[in-house]
Amino acid sequence: MGAAYSPPMTDPAAEAVEQRPWDIAVVGGGIAGLAAAWMLSRRHRVTLFERQPALGFTAASVAAHGQRVDVPLRVFYPGYYPTLTRLYAALGVASEPVSYATTFSGADGEPYFRWRNLRWGGRSWPLVAPQDLFGARARRIAFGALALQRRLRAALAGGGLGEATIGEFVEAERIDRDCVEGLLWPALATIATCTTEDARAVPAATVAGYWGAGLARDSVRRAVNGADDVAARLVAPLARVVCDAGVERVQAGPDGVQVHRRGGVQERFDHVVLATHATQALQMWADAPADEAALLARFRTRSLRVLMHRDERLMPRRQRHWSPVHAHVDPAAERPESTIWLNAVQPSLREAPPLFQTVQPQREPRAGTLVAEARFERAIVSTESERALAALRTRWARPDPARRVWLAGSYAETGVPLLESAVRSALAVAVSLGVARPLSTA
Ligand SMILES: Cc1cc2nc3c(=O)[nH]c(=O)nc-3n(C[C@H](O)[C@H](O)[C@H](O)COP(=O)(O)OP(=O)(O)OC[C@H]3O[C@@H](n4cnc5c(N)ncnc54)[C@H](O)[C@@H]3O)c2cc1C
Known part of the structure; x- marks a missing residue:
């Protein structure tokens, strides 16, 4: 020995x-x-x-416009990340709040839902502005999200969620279909970088834990x-x-x-x-x-691509609909595509020409606009x-x-x-x- x-x-x-x-x-x-x-x-x-x-x-990090850009860009929020927050404090890593407000658009490229980020007094709230309630569908999504949050909270308070998947939970609770298809699956499949099918199989308790740790209050942050x-x-x-x-x-x-x-x-x-x-x-x-x-x-991973590029076509058609994050949700695709508008997230890129990071691309950027490409494996829960x-x-x-x-x-x-x-x-x-x-x- x-x-x-x-x-x-x-x-x-x-x-x-x-x-x-x-x-x-x-x-x-x-x-x-x-x-x-x-x-x-x-x-x-x-x-x-x-x-x-x-x-x-x-x-996979790359240089662009004289800056180092993380690939993938990673954010955190203190409520769900107490250990990472302590590690960064011990290391002396500075972090800053960023907005991860998101526009959701469909296969036709038209936005159907958008949430903004109201920041005040060091706090942050997701906010659906009146002008973003584009129509009846956007209103159903917004009210569906509130109902989902309420029911998850009630289920937790009433003894937990057991082993139910989030797919089973939204079925049983009859959460509005537009909210589930248009917001919940794309958001979850973006956070967990997985397919829509994987998102449905995430335990409901895991979703409740993620959303319930202060996401609607803390700003997400990135290491400066x-x-x-x-x-x-x-x-x-x-x-x-x-x-x-x-x-x-x-x-x-x-x-x-x-x-x-x-x-x-x-x-x-x-x-x-x-x-x-x-x-x-x-x-x-x-x-x-x-x-x-x-x-x-018994553990699985999902492999995925991330592209850095300059192709504005992967953002909503009209610039006034741009948010820091764009979820492109084609119901026929196995996963949502999400594009981060890096200039809106990394302050040192604010004045630079538009630069994007597309995760799980379902469409290819135009020839000549690709800056870098990387592949990752992600654990599936x-x-x-x-x-x-x-x-x-x-x-x-x-x-x-x-x-x-x-x-x-x-x-x-x-x-x-x-x-x-x-x-x-x-x-x-x-x-x-x-x-x-x-x-x-x-
Ligand atoms: C697109 C994308 C966006 C993400 N965004 C966020 C985010 O915003 N916030 C967040 O908290 N998380 C985010 N994540 C998730 C987060 O990045 C991962 O959960 C985390 O980085 C996993 O870290 P890890 O060390 O467990 O695994 P990994 O990062 O996979 O590290 C494992 C390492 O082991 C090495 N390795 C494997 N086999 C061998 C071998 N045989 N010999 C030597 N080395 C080996 C690999 O090369 C790799 O470097 C994101 C992930 C992706 C893919």
Whole structure:
């Protein structure tokens, strides 16, 4: 046996006095891996491996008009992101409020609904202006949204939502069809970057948790200096960062974990954190216990494209209908297309020529307007994934002194797979590996 391992149930602070620092490998340079590596480096020697030529969190970022632009652009709001908010505070990352007001248009390109963003006294409210109630459909959507919010709240207060999916909930509650098809599915499929079918299968409790954490009150925010600045602060204390380092296999043995990388490179570590999607972790983890492997196999991801471009045709036809976000909802398409008007969201681009980021494009930008293209995998939340996660967490809570391989990632905590769940999963691993107060600012 290598270093004795005290399970997470013991007092990590007491252990910190006795325990020598471990050599820990973190596999994956997304936000989960970066946050785990940063927290673990408070006590241990940490090496981060990323398979792409640059850290996954920033690998797709591009330069445009003399600025770095995050691809994808990521926002958060403090109510739903308490752990990310604490991490940014500990890192000294500044954030600023941005408007994510949205115009929804149909297959014909005509807007049918729009909500604006009223900001006052540091607060923010979604607002449907009288002039935006374009017609009876827009009014049905607005009233349907209020009814949905009320019923979700009532269901939560009345004992919870059980395992109902949001699709089942809106059917049972007879929420107006226009609201469901025209607002709920496009909004949810944009937030979770998934198909409309995936959106229907999201647990109703997950939706209630996301909307109920203050979204109608807090402004969404972005890191002022973008993902590059966040990543630079997170890797600063690490012993080593190795990009272009695809890990092929990790194998735990009596004296640690062997990490096998592309090109036949092999290294030994005391512990390894697999901070990737569940399926990717499963591919690498050669000797995963059978029950854990079976649970990891129950998580799914969805792959998607993001385009940076200058084609105004992907925005509403008339500029007066433009909002920072445009959801193009074609009922015949499997997913909504959403276009972020970057100039309206990133203050340093305000004076620059129009620049857009289209997520899940259903139409291609005109030739010559494409600036960059990137592909991503996104974890999908469903009743099935929540069940698998509950079983995994029960397993992880059992003290296991022999455990050397740990899992983090946006799928590994409850709720919508976002930056928050990724950072929360990193925090859980850091605590398990004996880091006392991983998010303290001291
Ligand atoms: C278009 C889009 C918009 C989004 N917008 C938001 C938003 O506004 N707010 C928000 O909170 N969230 C948003 N998200 C979700 C958020 O980005 C993710 O939930 C989060 O980044 C996931 O982080 P992660 O570290 O768990 O996974 P990932 O970011 O996928 O990181 C995993 C890393 O592991 C690496 N890796 C995989 N296999 C190996 C291997 N074998 N060896 C070495 N490295 C490996 C990968 O290259 C990758 O870098 C968005 C996602 C997308 C796609």
